[in-house]
Amino acid sequence: MRAITVRDRDAGIAGLSLTDMPYPHAAENDVIVRVYAAGFTPGELDWPGTWTDRAGRDRTPSVPGHELSGVVEKLGYGTTGLSVGQRVFGLTDWTRNGSLAEYTAVEARNLAPLPADIDHTLAAALPISGLTAWQGLFDHGRLAPGQTALIHGAAGGVGSIAVQLAHEAGARVIGTGRSADRDRALAMGADTFLDLQTERLEDAGEADVVFDVIGGDILDRSAALVRAGGTLVTIAMPPKVRPTDGRAVFFVVEPDRTRLTELATRLRDGRLKPIVGAVRPLAEAPAAFAPATRTQGKTIIRVMEDRTRDRS
Numbered sequence: 001m002r003a004i005t006v007r008d009r010d011a012g013i014a015g016l017s018l019t020d021m022p023y024p025h026a027a028e029n030d031v032i033v034r035v036y037a038a039g040f041t042p043g044e045l046d047w048p049g050t051w052t053d054r055a056g057r058d059r060t061p062s063v064p065g066h067e068l069s070g071v072v073e074k075l076g077y078g079t080t081g082l083s084v085g086q087r088v089f090g091l092t093d094w095t096r097n098g099s100l101a102e103y104t105a106v107e108a109r110n111l112a113p114l115p116a117d118i119d120h121t122l123a124a125a126l127p128i129s130g131l132t133a134w135q136g137l138f139d140h141g142r143l144a145p146g147q148t149a150l151i152h153g154a155a156g157g158v159g160s161i162a163v164q165l166a167h168e169a170g171a172r173v174i175g176t177g178r179s180a181d182r183d184r185a186l187a188m189g190a191d192t193f194l195d196l197q198t199e200r201l202e203d204a205g206e207a208d209v210v211f212d213v214i215g216g217d218i219l220d221r222s223a224a225l226v227r228a229g230g231t232l233v234t235i236a237m238p239p240k241v242r243p244t245d246g247r248a249v250f251f252v253v254e255p256d257r258t259r260l261t262e263l264a265t266r267l268r269d270g271r272l273k274p275i276v277g278a279v280r281p282l283a284e285a286p287a288a289f290a291p292a293t294r295t296q297g298k299t300i301i302r303v304m305e306d307r308t309r310d311r312s
């Protein structure tokens with residue numbers, strides 16, 4: 001099968017290449033997914049899990065990409081909950097071969113059924129941004145109706161989904177970002193927008209949940225915006241400055257079938273709109289990692305075409 005692989009940690013994106021790989025092995029409780037659409041994170045070549053397994057042992061050549069949408073091709077020993085031929089989408093393990101491949105082995109519990117009328121391209125754009133936004137706002141931030149959420153990077157991948165979910169949950173939403181992001185953040189459901197380039201973050205007002213995706217100085221200064229009893233949630237880095245009367249949480253997103261199913265329902269009925277940017281074939285995935293080729297929105301790799309069922 002064809003896959004994008006990396007072998008040399010020092011080579012950066014120049015080390016990404018389209019190669020032939022053996023068909024993957026389905027371990028207990030795995031499924032093999034025929035991948036139609038895949039998502040990747042531009043920075044993942046810097047993640048330890050790209051290079052080593054959970055025990056820290058070298059696992060190269062490894063296949064990057066951790067978001068996928070496709071069809072179950074085969075079940076591992078003892079696998080339940082999914083069936084061969086079923087459309088699925090989800091988030092693969094950080095320390096196993098991923099989604100930039102025609103076939104990949106995934107724990108079944110990391111996947112959710114994908115309704116027939118959601119196309120693979122849209123579904124592949126949702127697992128990381130959707131689960132991160134959901135877990136950040138509700139599991140870690142404990143956001144409740146009537147509260148205020150301040151969401152940094154409100155027009156970006158995670159931020160734009162967080163804005164939509166927080167708005168739907170009945171929170172007042174303050175979005176931040178660059179001036180060009182204002183209209184998109186407001187259209188997604190932000191009540192107000194603060195331009196981090198020209199306005200003072202300290203003038204944004206207090207929030208029950210401050211959701212950071214940027215880190216650094218913005219994260220440090222965000223701790224002071226957390227209302228008493230509230231939470232500073234960040235996905236960028238462990239916070240150095242904590243709220244005086246509140247919690248600070250840094251987390252890494254986890255696969256979650258139940259939440260994926262809830263996200264798919266919202267995708268289907270139009271409550272959620274992930275921002276898809278470029279859609280490129282598998283052979284162009286190495287080039288798509290390059291910062292110079294990036295467009296706004298999530299780049300999706302169309303690994304194979306599902307000519308029988310997919311609308312796109």
Ligand SMILES: NC(=O)c1ccc[n+]([C@@H]2O[C@H](COP(=O)([O-])OP(=O)(O)OC[C@H]3O[C@@H](n4cnc5c(N)ncnc54)[C@H](OP(=O)(O)O)[C@@H]3O)[C@@H](O)[C@H]2O)c1
Pocket residue numbers: 041043128129132152153154155156157158159176177178181196197213214218234235236251252253
């Ligand atoms: N811990 C986890 O589990 C987890 C999960 C998902 C993502 N992440 C990480 O979280 C970060 C955000 O992910 P994402 O997919 O949302 O990225 P993204 O799509 O690039 O969104 C980030 C947004 O923040 C804006 N931004 C960044 N720095 C800014 C600044 N100084 N001032 C104003 N706006 C700024 C960006 O604008 P520009 O594009 O104009 O810079 C963009 O709109 C990435 O580093 C990603 O690796 C972590």
